[in-house]
Amino acid sequence: MIVDSTHTRWIILSVAILVVGLITYVPYHATTPGGPGGGTFQGLIYGFVGTAMMVFAGLLGARKRVRIWRLGRAQEWVRAHIWLGLISFPIILFHAGMSFGRGSLTSVLMWLFAIVILSGILGLVIQHVLPRMLLDRVPRETVYEQVPRVIDQLRQEADTLIESVSGVIDHPEQPAFAEASSSPGRRAHDLRTRATALAVPVEGSDELKRFYLIEVRPFFHPEGIPEGELMGAKTSSARFGRIRLLLPRDLHDTLRDLETLCEERRELALQQKLHHWLHGWLLVHIPIAYALLLLSVIHALMSLFY
Amino acid sequence: MAIVRTTKALAKRIDLHYFKRHHPLRSLKSGLSWGAAILAVLWVCGTTRRSSVVFMNGPVSTRHQLFGVSCEKCHEPWGALQTLTRGDEHPSVSDRSCSACHEGPPHHWQTPPEGARPGSKLSGDPACIHCHQEHRGHTALAALADRTCLECHRSLDKNTPSGYKLQNVRTEGKQVDSFLSGHPEFARIASRSGDTARVSLNHSVHLRKGLAGLPQGRAQLACEDCHQPDGARAYMRPVDYETHCAACHPINLNDDRFPAKMLPLPHDEPAVVSRFLQTSFAALVASNPEQITVEKKVRRKTEQIPILGDKELKADAFVQEQRKWLEAQRDAAEKAVLGPKSQTCQLCHVVTQPVEAAASEQKDEAASGEGKEAAAAEEHQKKAPGLAKVEPTAIPARWFVHSRFAHEPHRMLQCVACHTEVDASEKTSDVLLPGVETCRECHRPEPNHARADCVECHVFHDKLTSTHLNGRNTVSEVLKEYFGPASSGAK
Numbered sequence: 001m002i003v004d005s006t007h008t009r010w011i012i013l014s015v016a017i018l019v020v021g022l023i024t025y026v027p028y029h030a031t032t033p034g035g036p037g038g039g040t041f042q043g044l045i046y047g048f049v050g051t052a053m054m055v056f057a058g059l060l061g062a063r064k065r066v067r068i069w070r071l072g073r074a075q076e077w078v079r080a081h082i083w084l085g086l087i088s089f090p091i092i093l094f095h096a097g098m099s100f101g102r103g104s105l106t107s108v109l110m111w112l113f114a115i116v117i118l119s120g121i122l123g124l125v126i127q128h129v130l131p132r133m134l135l136d137r138v139p140r141e142t143v144y145e146q147v148p149r150v151i152d153q154l155r156q157e158a159d160t161l162i163e164s165v166s167g168v169i170d171h172p173e174q175p176a177f178a179e180a181s182s183s184p185g186r187r188a189h190d191l192r193t194r195a196t197a198l199a200v201p202v203e204g205s206d207e208l209k210r211f212y213l214i215e216v217r218p219f220f221h222p223e224g225i226p227e228g229e230l231m232g233a234k235t236s237s238a239r240f241g242r243i244r245l246l247l248p249r250d251l252h253d254t255l256r257d258l259e260t261l262c263e264e265r266r267e268l269a270l271q272q273k274l275h276h277w278l279h280g281w282l283l284v285h286i287p288i289a290y291a292l293l294l295l296s297v298i299h300a301l302m303s304l305f306y
Numbered sequence: 307m308a309i310v311r312t313t314k315a316l317a318k319r320i321d322l323h324y325f326k327r328h329h330p331l332r333s334l335k336s337g338l339s340w341g342a343a344i345l346a347v348l349w350v351c352g353t354t355r356r357s358s359v360v361f362m363n364g365p366v367s368t369r370h371q372l373f374g375v376s377c378e379k380c381h382e383p384w385g386a387l388q389t390l391t392r393g394d395e396h397p398s399v400s401d402r403s404c405s406a407c408h409e410g411p412p413h414h415w416q417t418p419p420e421g422a423r424p425g426s427k428l429s430g431d432p433a434c435i436h437c438h439q440e441h442r443g444h445t446a447l448a449a450l451a452d453r454t455c456l457e458c459h460r461s462l463d464k465n466t467p468s469g470y471k472l473q474n475v476r477t478e479g480k481q482v483d484s485f486l487s488g489h490p491e492f493a494r495i496a497s498r499s500g501d502t503a504r505v506s507l508n509h510s511v512h513l514r515k516g517l518a519g520l521p522q523g524r525a526q527l528a529c530e531d532c533h534q535p536d537g538a539r540a541y542m543r544p545v546d547y548e549t550h551c552a553a554c555h556p557i558n559l560n561d562d563r564f565p566a567k568m569l570p571l572p573h574d575e576p577a578v579v580s581r582f583l584q585t586s587f588a589a590l591v592a593s594n595p596e597q598i599t600v601e602k603k604v605r606r607k608t609e610q611i612p613i614l615g616d617k618e619l620k621a622d623a624f625v626q627e628q629r630k631w632l633e634a635q636r637d638a639a640e641k642a643v644l645g646p647k648s649q650t651c652q653l654c655h656v657v658t659q660p661v662e663a664a665a666s667e668q669k670d671e672a673a674s675g676e677g678k679e680a681a682a683a684e685e686h687q688k689k690a691p692g693l694a695k696v697e698p699t700a701i702p703a704r705w706f707v708h709s710r711f712a713h714e715p716h717r718m719l720q721c722v723a724c725h726t727e728v729d730a731s732e733k734t735s736d737v738l739l740p741g742v743e744t745c746r747e748c749h750r751p752e753p754n755h756a757r758a759d760c761v762e763c764h765v766f767h768d769k770l771t772s773t774h775l776n777g778r779n780t781v782s783e784v785l786k787e788y789f790g791p792a793s794s795g796a797k
Contacts (some may be wrong), residue, residue: 024704033437033454038363039398044390102441104353145324153319155308257309276331283335287342294346302361304383304390306398 001078001127009084021046025094038099038303040104046276047303050088051296055111057085058293061286074117082124089117105299113290117144119285129279140264147268148222154268155220158261162212163243165254166205169213204248208255210245219262230262312589349707355390364441368501371444376555378495379403404434432457437766448761452484452751455760462490485758491742494705500735509731509738519554529721539714557650559583563590563597571637576644576693580636583643587635591628598631644694656697677759702745706741709763 028042029035037043058082063069071077092113100114101107134141142150163169219230229235240259244252334494355666357375364697373379385398403488437454438447451658459482471761511517532550533542545551552573559569564586591597643650644657649659651657722728724740731738749758779787 031457033439033451033457035451037439037441039386041390042594044386048390102443103362104360105350106363108349143320143324145327145329146320149321149324150319161309263307279331283331283338286335287338290339291342291346294343295350298350300363303363303385305384306361306377306386 001076001124003082003124003128005234006075007083008077010079010236014083014087017049018090021031021049023089029097038097040093043095043097045302046091050091051300052093053084054090054293054296057088058289059079071286074289076292082120085107085120086117089113093153095118105295105302109292109295109299112269116285116289116292119281119288123281123285126278130274134271134274134278138267138274141271142268144271144275147272151220151222151265151268153258153259155217158216161254161257161261162209165202165251166209167201169209176230202248202250205251207243207246208251208303212258214263215239216258220265225272226265231269232265233263233266236262236266330550362441363527365443367442367447368444369447370440390524399435399440401434404438406433413682448765450759450761452760455764455766456482459760468650484643485760485762486746486750489742492706492739495737495739495741501737503699503701503734505701506654507733507734509728509736511732513729517554521553527740533721534714538712539717540710540712544701544703551654555653557643559643559650561639563594571643571650576640576696580640580693583636583639584632587632587639591632598628600627644696651696655699658695658697660692660694664684710765711763 002077024042025036028040038047057080060077063071063074063077067074092110096106096110100108149169159169215228215230219226219228225231230238236259240255240262244255247255310669311560350360357427358377359375361377362374370380380399380403382403384396385400402626420447437450440447462482463479479491481490482490489764512527512532519528520527532545535541547555557571557573559571560567561569569583569586571579571665574582596612599612601608602611604611621724626709642648644650646659648655716724724744725738726740727736728738746758750756751758
């Protein structure tokens with residue numbers, strides 16, 4: 001989510017809450033003997049408001065999970081999640097008397113809260129930067145979950161391309177997406193492409209075939225992000241340049257097509273990497289937020305009881 | 307053969323049901339979320355099995371460690387909820403909880419506010435935990451920040467919220483911000499009323515070099531020869547005649563008839579001295595009956611004839627003469643010791659002669675509303691009718707009654723470093739205590755200085771009125787009280 005003018009009212013609301021909190025906190029801090037704490041009337045009010053904001057921020061997960069809820073637009077929920085969640089931290093700090101907790105549970109709560117807030121801020125920054133980077137550097141972006149499938153299709157296209165000039169290639173690997181390849185339409189497509197590939201090998205294509213099987217084909221493995229010369233744009237170009245010198249002119253077009261496929265594979269690898277950054281922070285943010293909410297409820301109940 | 311991608315082929319790239327399948331990233335996110343939540347619950351359950359300390363907002367203070375994990379000892383159930391609903395301040399720990407163990411004597415009053423019962427808490431007095439805040443770590447609950455005291459005592463000219471105003475404090479309108487800023491001069495010094503003790507002492511003479519009667523090898527008396535700390539090394543013990551004065555100032559009755567031509571007298575009440583004199587003269591006459599003489603005219607001359615040699619004297623008359631003689635000797639000795647011109651007792655004490663004593667006692671009786679002085683005078687007359695009266699010395703045991711002081715932490719200092727005017731003091735009325743400025747030389751709220759908090763010297767509660775609420779208990783009784791019957795049974 002990009003922070004733009006649509007966030008204005010949430011920013012104003014959050015700043016207003018913070019200012020009110022600050023204005024009430026300063027005299028409270030100055031006049032409370034022994035320093036402010038969570039057990040005083042005002043401290044409990046801060047705790048109540050802060051917890052309410054935290055719970056509301058946590059409800060975003062439920063809102064996303066139950067898409068049929070007609071409780072405002074999802075984007076509005078995200079905006080509220082960002083700003084109320086952010087402002088809940090200083091409010092909880094007021095509740096704690098600006099301390100990071102003096103007891104075991106309260107200290108754990110404050111550190112978890114800090115991690116949630118910091119990971120959230122990191123996520124917000126990442127979501128500002130990476131989508132633009134994706135747009136610029138991965139023009140052939142696809143659905144993240146489909147990346148391995150698309151890579152497998154690229155491999156099949158490369159296989160067909162090489163077989164069209166060097167005959168049937170003999171490789172020990174089975175297709176990564178057996179279930180996809182075994183679908184009726186897919187199988188027919190494979191048969192057609194293989195039929196066209198049963199051509200007489202072009203003279204001098206052995207070198208291309210060897211290069212493909214040893215270096216290029218493993219590059220199209222759908223799992224993980226490959227390494228090696230083909231992963232870098234410059235090193236890949238140099239490598240293809242060297243191979244081009246060894247091949248007859250008739251095979252140069254095929255080699256260019258193969259290079260294009262590699263380029264596409266490289267983009268998908270970059271997409272995968274950026275996607276991990278774009279969503280990886282959630283692996284910290286969400287689990288810690290769950291633990292935080294659960295422990296906050298326990299803390300609130302025990303604190304209200306005693 | 308070039309790669310040809312038809313629209314159909316491109317459309318088939320995407321599996322339309324991909325979102326129905328589990329994706330590793332989503333599964334990991336879900337698993338971690340559940341894992342974190344379960345881990346949090348397990349952590350709380352695990353720590354709660356041992357004790358409820360995990361729920362505390364910080365360890366309890368040092369003195370409450372014994373029952374630090376028993377929340378219910380202090381907290382009342384759903385107390386914090388009442389805070390929210392009723393707006394009470396700290397109701398979860400009421401004064402009732404504190405007073406189960408602590409009597410919590412009230413703030414010391416010089417003069418209780420009108421209508422207040424001495425020893426009772428005033429309506430405006432703060433709740434215990436208003437000042438003594440728990441769960442702040444291993445600290446002393448009594449170690450309060452200055453601002454706690456200054457809530458009520460910032461302006462010493464005004465009444466506190468409980469309607470109390472400090473007496474004898476001259477603040478000249480200043481506000482107290484700290485010991486360094488606004489704290490008035492100590493009242494005993496600021497009042498300039500002097501030392502009202504009724505005893506004569508010249509510090510200057512006592513500290514003179516080459517003083518007569520000094521122990522061998524000593525050129526000069528030192529402060530500690532007379533002023534010695536009490537058991538706690540906090541305050542100085544009262545100067546005691548036998549320990550500190552007798553060596554140089556013996557009390558004797560000079561009389562040639564006694565061995566060494568003198569009679570050492572006790573340092574005690576006139577009545578005791580009188581009885582001692584009578585006993586001493588009785589002993590003297592028992593061993594030397596010829597001492598008793600009667601006046602008799604012999605050949606127109608009046609002579610002192612020992613009664614033992616008076617053969618005409620009958621037994622009854624002999625006893626009567628003996629008694630008369632003893633009383634005469636005693637009276638003469640009393641006059642020599644307690645008389646107006648005597649320098650035996652009056653060297654140090656204020657001695658009121660019998661006539662003056664009666665008048666003084668009447669005056670005391672009139673002045674005293676409660677009749678305590680009158681009762682004391684009556685007692686004196688019963689014990690020693692017609693005797694002179696040695697006035698009580700009235701040396702204060704503590705000078706600054708609203709603060710506490712300990713000499714022990716100041717032991718690295720010379721006495722005169724603080725009591726600066728001792729060497730030059732010639733009068734009893736000189737107040738030789740250090741003033742606030744002397745204390746401020748070391749006690750400043752700054753780094754590398756001694757502490758200067760209010761509670762460093764002042765205590766809120768009048769501990770002198772404190773008692774053991776539940777008496778003294780055995781170890782098993784205490785454990786039973788704090789940890790239940792199981793603990794005491796183990797003993």
